[in-house]
Amino acid sequence: xxxxxxxxxxxxxxxxxxxxxxxxxxxxxxxxxxxxxxxxxxxxxxxxxxxxxxxxxxxxxxxxxxxxxxxxxxxxxxxxxxxxxxxxxxxxxxxxxxxxxxxxxxxxxxxxxxxxxxxxxxxxxxxxxxxxxxxxxxxxxxxxxxxxxxxxxxxxxxxxxxxxxxxxxxxxxxxxxxxxxxxxxxxxxxxxxxxxxxxxxxxxxxxxxxxxxxxxxxxxxxxxxxxxxxxxxxxxxxxxxxxxxxxxxxxxxxxxxxxxxxxxxxxxxxxxxxxxxxxxxxxxxxxxxxxxxxxxxxxxxxxxxxxxxxxxxxxxxxxxxxxxxxxxxxxxxxxxxxxxxxxxxxxxxxxxxxxxxxxxxxxxxxxxxxxxxxxxxxxxxxxxxxxxxxxxxxxxxxxxxxxxxxxxxxxxxxxxxxxxxxxxxxxxxxxxxxxxxxxxxxxxxxxxxxxxxxxxxxxxxxxxxxxxxxxxxxxxxxxxxxxxxxxxxxxxxxxxxxxxxxxxxxxxxxxxxxxxxxxxxxxxxxxxxxxxxxxxxxxxxxxxxxxxxxxxxxxxxxxxxxxxxxxxxxxxxxxxxxxxxxxxxxxxxxxxxxxxxxxxxxxxxxxxxxxxxxxxxxxxxxxxxxxxxxxxxxxxxxxxxxxxxxxxxxxxxxxxxxxxxxxxxxxxxxxxxxxxxxxxxxxxxxxxxxxxxxxxxxxxxxxxxxxxxxxxxxxxxxxxxxxxxxxxxxxxxxxxxxxxxxxxxxxxxxxxxxxxxx
Amino acid sequence: xxxxxxxxxxxxxxxxxxxxxxxxxxxxxxxxxxxxxxxxxxxxxxxxxxxxxxxxxxxxxxxxxxxxxxxxxxxxxxxxxxxxxxxxxxxxxxxxxxxxxxxxxxxxxxxxxxxxxxxxxxxxxxxxxxxxxxxxxxxxxxxxxxxxxxxxxxxxxxxxxxx
Numbered sequence: 001x002x003x004x005x006x007x008x009x010x011x012x013x014x015x016x017x018x019x020x021x022x023x024x025x026x027x028x029x030x031x032x033x034x035x036x037x038x039x040x041x042x043x044x045x046x047x048x049x050x051x052x053x054x055x056x057x058x059x060x061x062x063x064x065x066x067x068x069x070x071x072x073x074x075x076x077x078x079x080x081x082x083x084x085x086x087x088x089x090x091x092x093x094x095x096x097x098x099x100x101x102x103x104x105x106x107x108x109x110x111x112x113x114x115x116x117x118x119x120x121x122x123x124x125x126x127x128x129x130x131x132x133x134x135x136x137x138x139x140x141x142x143x144x145x146x147x148x149x150x151x152x153x154x155x156x157x158x159x160x161x162x163x164x165x166x167x168x169x170x171x172x173x174x175x176x177x178x179x180x181x182x183x184x185x186x187x188x189x190x191x192x193x194x195x196x197x198x199x200x201x202x203x204x205x206x207x208x209x210x211x212x213x214x215x216x217x218x219x220x221x222x223x224x225x226x227x228x229x230x231x232x233x234x235x236x237x238x239x240x241x242x243x244x245x246x247x248x249x250x251x252x253x254x255x256x257x258x259x260x261x262x263x264x265x266x267x268x269x270x271x272x273x274x275x276x277x278x279x280x281x282x283x284x285x286x287x288x289x290x291x292x293x294x295x296x297x298x299x300x301x302x303x304x305x306x307x308x309x310x311x312x313x314x315x316x317x318x319x320x321x322x323x324x325x326x327x328x329x330x331x332x333x334x335x336x337x338x339x340x341x342x343x344x345x346x347x348x349x350x351x352x353x354x355x356x357x358x359x360x361x362x363x364x365x366x367x368x369x370x371x372x373x374x375x376x377x378x379x380x381x382x383x384x385x386x387x388x389x390x391x392x393x394x395x396x397x398x399x400x401x402x403x404x405x406x407x408x409x410x411x412x413x414x415x416x417x418x419x420x421x422x423x424x425x426x427x428x429x430x431x432x433x434x435x436x437x438x439x440x441x442x443x444x445x446x447x448x449x450x451x452x453x454x455x456x457x458x459x460x461x462x463x464x465x466x467x468x469x470x471x472x473x474x475x476x477x478x479x480x481x482x483x484x485x486x487x488x489x490x491x492x493x494x495x496x497x498x499x500x501x502x503x504x505x506x507x508x509x510x511x512x513x514x515x516x517x518x519x520x521x522x523x524x525x526x527x528x529x530x531x532x533x534x535x536x537x538x539x540x541x542x543x544x545x546x547x548x549x550x551x552x553x554x555x556x557x558x559x560x561x562x563x564x565x566x567x568x569x570x571x572x573x574x575x576x577x578x579x580x581x582x583x584x585x586x587x588x589x590x591x592x593x594x595x596x597x598x599x600x601x602x603x604x605x606x607x608x609x610x611x612x613x614x615x616x617x618x619x620x621x622x623x624x625x626x627x628x629x630x631x632x633x634x635x636x637x638x639x640x641x642x643x644x645x646x647x648x649x650x651x652x653x654x655x656x657x658x659x660x661x662x663x664x665x666x667x668x669x670x671x672x673x674x675x676x677x678x679x680x681x682x683x684x685x686x687x688x689x690x691x692x693x694x695x696x697x698x699x700x701x702x703x704x705x706x707x708x709x710x711x712x713x714x715x716x717x718x719x720x721x722x723x724x725x726x727x728x729x730x731x732x733x734x735x736x737x738x739x740x741x742x743x744x745x746x747x748x749x750x751x752x753x754x755x756x757x758x
Numbered sequence: 759x760x761x762x763x764x765x766x767x768x769x770x771x772x773x774x775x776x777x778x779x780x781x782x783x784x785x786x787x788x789x790x791x792x793x794x795x796x797x798x799x800x801x802x803x804x805x806x807x808x809x810x811x812x813x814x815x816x817x818x819x820x821x822x823x824x825x826x827x828x829x830x831x832x833x834x835x836x837x838x839x840x841x842x843x844x845x846x847x848x849x850x851x852x853x854x855x856x857x858x859x860x861x862x863x864x865x866x867x868x869x870x871x872x873x874x875x876x877x878x879x880x881x882x883x884x885x886x887x888x889x890x891x892x893x894x895x896x897x898x899x900x901x902x903x904x905x906x907x908x909x910x911x912x913x914x915x916x917x918x919x920x921x
Contacts, residue, residue, distance in 0.1 A: 017853050024861035025849040025868060027796015027836035034795035124781065213896045215800040215808055216862040265798070265862025266896050297801040494859035494897060650856035650902070657899030658859065684805035684894060692900035693891035697883075 006645075006704065011505045012712055015650045016512040018498040020263075032219035032235035032262040033294050040221070041070050043283050043293035044126040045276075046116040046133045047303060048108035051142035051369040051678050052155065055106055055115065055135060063118055063132040068125040071286035072133070073279065074116045075103040079251040083160070086248050088241065096160065097338040099249055101372050102278050108137070109157050109337035110371050111678025112302030114275070119283040119291045142369035142676055146311050146332045149178040149368045157367040161339060168362065180339030181365035183347055185420040193326025193358025197317025200326075201394055205387040207726075207744040208671035209309040209334060212376050213662070213689050216265020217300050221292040222280035228252075230284075232277045233260045237267040237491060238530030242274050243522045249278040260521040261491045264531075268662070269375025270305055272530050301682035305374025306672065307382075308334040308341045314350075314387040322401045324392075324410045326358040327351050327419075331384060333365055336372040341365045345466070346380030348420045349723075350388055352464035353429055353616065354410045359419040370674060375532060377659060378465040378719035382666060382726060386744060389461035389727030393734065403460040403731070404437045407618070412464075425613040428642030428705035428715075429462065432618040435640035435701045436460065439620065446735070447622045447635055455625045456635070457735025462618045463723025467716035468533025469609030472540040473526030476504060476515075476547040478601040482588030484508065484551070486517040489528025490540045494658075494718070495651040499537040500544045502647050503712060507548035509575025510587055526606060534615065534716025537647055538707075539607045545711045546605025554601050559585055561597045613707050615720040617641035619660065623732040630752030632668055632733060634694070639724075640701040644715030649702060652717050657698040659721025665690045667726035671745050767831045769794075770838025778825040785809045785820040788835060796836035796865050800894070807893030810866040811835045817873040819892075836865035839872060847913040848872060848906070857906035859897035867893050871907045879915055883908070 006013075023029040060072040081095035099105075103114050116133050120126035143149045143157070156176050163170075163177050167184035194200055220234040230252065236242040239259040247257040264271060276293045283291040295304070310333050317326035329350045333343035347363040396403045411430040417423045436442050447456035477485045486504055490496055501515035528540065552572035559577035560567040562585070570579040576586040594601055622635040639656050646652040669688045673680040681687050706713025730741045739754045762777040769792070776791050785802070788794045788811070797820055800808035804822040811820045812834040839846045848871050851857070858864045867890065874881060874889045881889065886907050887900070895903060 015856070018856070020861075021853040021858070022845070024858055024864055025845065025852050026840055027794070027865045029861055030795070031798070031862060033799060034789075036793075124779075214860070214862075215806055215894055215896055216798070216860070217800070263862075264860060265800075266860040268896070294799075297803065297805075495856070648856075651859075654856055654859055654898055654902060657901045658897045659899075661899035662896065683803060684801050685803070689894060689896065690900075691891040691894065692904060693887045695900060697904070698899050698901050 009506055011502045011512050012645065012647050013649065015648060016498060016502065018495045019501060019517050020492065020497055029263045031216060031265055032233060035221050035233045035262055037290050039289045041119040041121065041287055041289045041291045042123040042126050043117055043119045043280055043291045044123065044130040045114045045279065045293065046130045046135065047299065048111060048113040048115055050108055050137055050139050051111050051676055052140040053108050053137035054140060055108065056138055057136040058116055059134040060116060062134065063129040066125065066129045066132060068121040069118060069129045070289060071119040071283045072116065073282045073286060075105040077282045078103055078249065078278065088244055088248065093340065095248060098245065101338055102249060102275060110369050112299060112371065114303065117279045117283055119287050144368055144370065144674055146309065146334045146366050146368060149366050150332065150364065154178055157337060157369065161367060178367040179364055180335055180367060181343065183344055183363040185347055186360045187417060187419050188358035190326050190328055190358045190360040194317040197325045198320040199398060200315065200317045201391050202315040203391055203742060205312040205314065205742045207310045207383045207386060209306050209370060210666050210670045211301055211306040211687065212268035212270035214266025214268060214270060217295040217297060218271065218276055218304060219294040220276035220280045221290055222277055222284045223290040224281050224285035229256055230281050231258045231260065232281065233262055234277060235264045235271060236261055237264065237271045237532050239491065239522050240489065240527050241272060241530050242277060245274040246277045246281065250281060258521060258523050261519060264491050264493050267493055267531065268377045269379055269532055272532060273305055273374055275304060297684065298682040301687065302679050303371055305372055307376035307379060308373045310334065310383045312384060312387045314391055316391050316395065318395050322399050322406050322409050324354050324356045327356045328359065329361045329384065331361065331363045334368045334370060334373060335365045336370045337367060338372045339365055339367060341373050342375065342379035346384045348418060349381040349464055350384035351419050353412055353462045355412050355416040361419055377662065377722040381463060381465050381723045382663065385461065385463045385723040386726040386730065389724065390730050390740065390742065393731040394740065404433055404442065407433045407462055425708055426705060427614045427616060428703050429616040431703045431705055432616050432640040432642055433462065435703050436618045436620050436638065439638050439640065439701060441636060441638040441699060442620050447624065453626060453628045455627055455736040456622065457732045458620065458622050459728045459731030459735060460618065460620050461724035461727035461731060462616065463720050465534065465615050465720040465723060467538065467612035467615050468535040469539055469611045470529035470533065470535055471606065471608045472528045472543040473606050474540060474543040474547045475525065475602060475604045476551060478551060478591050478594060480592055480594065482591040483514045483516060484510065486515050486544065487520045487525050488517060488540055489520060489525040490536045491531045492519055493531055494655060495648065496531065496536045499647040499651060500540050503541045504544040504548045507545050508551060508587060534718040538612055538710055538714045538716050539609060541714055542607035542609065542710060543605040546607065547603040550603030550605060551601060554603065555590055558594060558597045559590060562593060609709060612716055613709060615642060615715050615717065617720045617724060619724040619728045621728045621732050623729060623736060625733055625736045627737065627755055630748035630755060632729065632746065632751065634664060634696055636696060638699040638701065639721060640703055641717065641721060642703045642705050642715060643717045644707040644710065645704055645713035646702050647714060652702055653700045655717045656700045656721045660698050660725055661690050661695055663722045663725025664695060664729065666744060667729040667746055669745050669747055763826055765825055765829050767828050767833055769833050770835060780824065780826055782825045783821050784823040784825050784828055787825040788820060794835055794837050798862050798865055800862065807870060808863050808866040810869045810893065812869060812873060817870050836869055839868060847910040851906040851910035851913065855902050855906040855909060857898065857902040863893060863895045867895065867903055871910065875911055875914060879911060881911060
């Protein structure tokens, strides 16, 4: 549904076949693990069996002596970083922590922590050698619970961590601690706000650590050449970020590292940090050969960056007429082994859907003996959406107000100020709620229970994500046959070659098929930030539009030269150049004549928007709860989301559907079963992500409230769809059973336990 | 190193011979010895379906098949789905229906769907979902994959009727 009168587009809004499609349905597309070169060795990482231990000694002699072994490395081979802090795009981070996460030095902080690595002629020899590396550990007591880790007597993971206070008053600032950050945001006067509320709800929530679950394991092949130059072929969300991290970890200038992004088999935020490239590079330097390292599935679960578990306390005050008046949240996130959870973003997101005059949020980034966490689709927002959206639902029940009506009454709109300060530009929160209200799903009768042990219910929830801007580069060259070769730096995870090409095509007035997009390596294109933050179609799109505009202006000049008229009398419009006396030449025709008037034409464009104006979505779900087993079946699911302008509607729907199903997994099944031995369910079978038999079709409603800071009104769509599902499902479970779930996942044993209590 | 065995089989219609060790899986041989990297490795323990191939017409996860079990077998991989350069209906339906995002699970899904439609030309949505439940996709939410298989089934039935 379009909100305003939509401009007429030729390419935007159509559904061309993606440019890399044939390669991906025939098995020809080259992913990181598919890369090979002459002399290739295979690397295997030696990992910690303990959640917390001191390393007393590492003996690599036996491993190194095994025939076929070409190199063994430990943290001794990594450069020392001291207390060096470096900004790698997400704020200053300790290089010592980054380095120790790649190959640890004196301690292991989670099961799966990398301790050493071996390269051999084949992977089987490397695995045998890895088993021969003898590591002597002194086990230490682990701390696995976020609140336990905040206690003064908790085992300390990192001696060098001191609390960073952001807005919060300083306490014990010079003590070693697991609390790496303490944030505080405040707006209005929460105390007065609660005093002015007729009803106050205060609830506590727990969520467990979950993984992005991409199907392709991390991989990297590195060649440390004799000229000192390192080339890495890998699966990454951002080749430039991977280059910077690798170069910093190896203490090389960035120009000494080239990253070649291979096709990437899913990321969702988990393929931004580097784990393997520095290790593969060290093994290559030692052996003089290229070295490929591929993680096992267990390594991916145990030793990459899942998203934090959390403990959240949330308080909402509301007036009798259903106006949210005051809000307070206390949010503690598991950072994992090293600081850096997205708790700050969680604090900014928690109340973002609503215009609440008085609010206060406190956040804590807490180290625990689990893998160092990382971004996962709208990082931090899903955990807090679960909390706020279920309390909002409780308010609706208490006041007898329809959940859609209460959301409309309180929705954030243009001018609403977030708790952390910024004010929203034109956003589509209300429109997504209206879209659900008008949907055939919401207007249909709520599902009826089939039998006493099969209870049905319907739930609604909303969600917010910022969407990132950041930097992108695009170059585009006109071919003599009237097509354009487009070079970009954004790795393509979900069809963005096409959504970028379509924006270039729209601007030039040619077809999407006439654009040939290529994702280049770090030496083939200008700096481009990660494929993350729902930013590529927005930001790299802007760069492509600018490259197209560059071409338009050059072509107008060339046509002037061709016609021998002054350059100010020609204009590029509607897919060609017009000039005086009705002169007109199409893009295609002019492309064929460029060799006569000045030669090749290449346009370039960059973008560097600070931010986007925000993405909102509202979801509606029907569930059936088996009260004998606690199993929840999703009967029907509808998502309405503001896409600004949908460039390729199929891939917008795809992001919405994919996000919802990940959210369903988070809601109902997925969790890290962690005890002192580590993760007990590090396989796909036991981690249990949704299969296609677990879910129905996901109905999508694309709402289009054009964003003002993109030439075609694009808003990122990738992340916000994961935020509402856990709360929407929890609210539906309540409608079905009368039980309020305040912990994730709402798996059969947990739900059954609550049902038996009630 | 010395205990390698010669295995002969039919791969995508061609006679193929290779040397392998007893511990090597069909997946490893396909990818590392025969260089057919269209078959993907997602978990190596049979949980994700990314490495699905047809073994004498039956879908199997090639990470759980030892290469030495394949003597005289007829193996079909994703590379053998398109015929003489023309895409199969399922491949076309995946393209037209935007049934892939990152594409890593796509070869496994296409091979599994191939087996489904060979067995059952007119599957219901429930039958499609049940048959594909051993293949994990983390990007699409499965909606467009199921629709693509429905569309391909319809295409095939139309072609059969017309023929």
